[in-house]
Amino acid sequence: MKTDMEQLVEGCKRKDPKAQRSLYDEYAPKLLGLCMRYTHSRDEAQDLLHDGFIKIFESIGTLSNPQVLEVWMQRIMSHLCIDYLTRDKQLRYTDLNSMEEYLSTEEDDSDEMANDHNGLSMEQIVNAIQSLPSHYQLIFNLCGVEERSTKEVAEMLHLSENNIRQILLRARSSLKKKLRNRINTI
Secondary structure, three states, X not given: OOOHHHHHHHHHHOOOHHHHHXXXXXXXXXXXXXHHHHOOOHHHHHHHHHHHHHHHHHHHHHOXXXXXXXXXXXXXXXXXXXXXXXXXXXXXXOOHHHOXXXXXXXXXXXXXXXXHHOOOOHHHHHHHHHOOOHHHHXXXXXXXXXXXXXXXXHHHHOOOHHHXXXXXXXXXXXXXXXXXXXXXXX
């Protein structure tokens, strides 16, 4: 007996519009959130979501294990977002030493960032992440939110692993400062 997930995937493989709609309705909100972590506007995120579902429906026939559907879709969406950012040159890598406004990496971070969100809404935290420079935002999302290894991210972006670590460190430091500033204004 097939599970509901297996039946849903089989329906999508047959290009059944009802199955496709069910899949979309079930996962669109979560995948839109993923897209919004990479973009600066809801419109861009919705465009990426739309493009991502087209890609999902076109390639769902290659999915051999329906139990990994959600992870598989998240990978498609994050790769699509990365391609979008790099294709449209919204993601610019520069010499890290020339980025003076983001170079201060205070080492007094004994309190974890998780504790810095006291009094802040999730929307304020997402806005703080979105206010990071594009390359900081991308690396933070991949390593910090999606929990990908620095090695994997370095390979995806064709950068050195050390460069990814430095960007991640600076992104975290910048985000902590932004969150502290917002907490202090409450």
